[in-house]
Amino acid sequence: MRAELEVLSSALKKRNCLPKNIEISRVGSITMVSAYDTLGSALITESVAMGMDENPNLAVIKALVEWVERLAITHGRHHGLPECMTHRSDGFAAYPVSIYGLEEGQAQEIARQKAYAEALERYAWATWWDRGCKAQHRGGSLLDFKGTEAEISLLKEINSLTPLREIHVL
Secondary structure: OHHHHHHHHHHHHHOOOOOOEEEEEEEOOEEEEEEEOOOOOOOOOOOOEEEEEOOHHHHHHHHHHHHHHHHHHHHHHHOOOHHHOOOOOOOOOOOOOHHHOOOHHHHHHHHHHHHHHHHHHHHHHHHHHHHOOOOOOEEEOHHHOOOOHHHHHHHHHHHHHOOOOOEEEO
16 A cells, blocks of 8 residues: 555655645544645644544655645636536545556546445435434444444543543434
8 A cells, every 4th residue: 555655645746736734533443534735724624624534644645635635626716617616625536547457447446435434424424414314223322232343342442532421323
């Protein structure tokens, strides 16, 4: 995975497209990467691209790919592309062709699937927030939580930093 990260970062550097800042944090077994030029806000901002994974190199790749998505949308808006005249990046996705040795069509199909999943996720969250939804729900303590080893590790680490009263799974 390190070689793939080097290929991607070199390609972005050649195009003068690397973000000015890359911050790496670790919470439990999860590496979280923030990539940005400037912060739009101290709290919540769309100027930061994020990547998370148990593999630190993959977390950086994910952040850089999200960074490229944002650059592409900004470029498209600037050049008047109708597909890019949106308020947010919902439903946009990129997938690195060169680092995984995929044919362009394969990468486009993977990107299309990821874009659809992202649009669906944003729609589901917005619908739930605005109208509520009938979803399966279970709540309980950290001890009751059933998840992957990585999820449990992350929640335990968060709990050690700021105690969790309850965990809700939708």
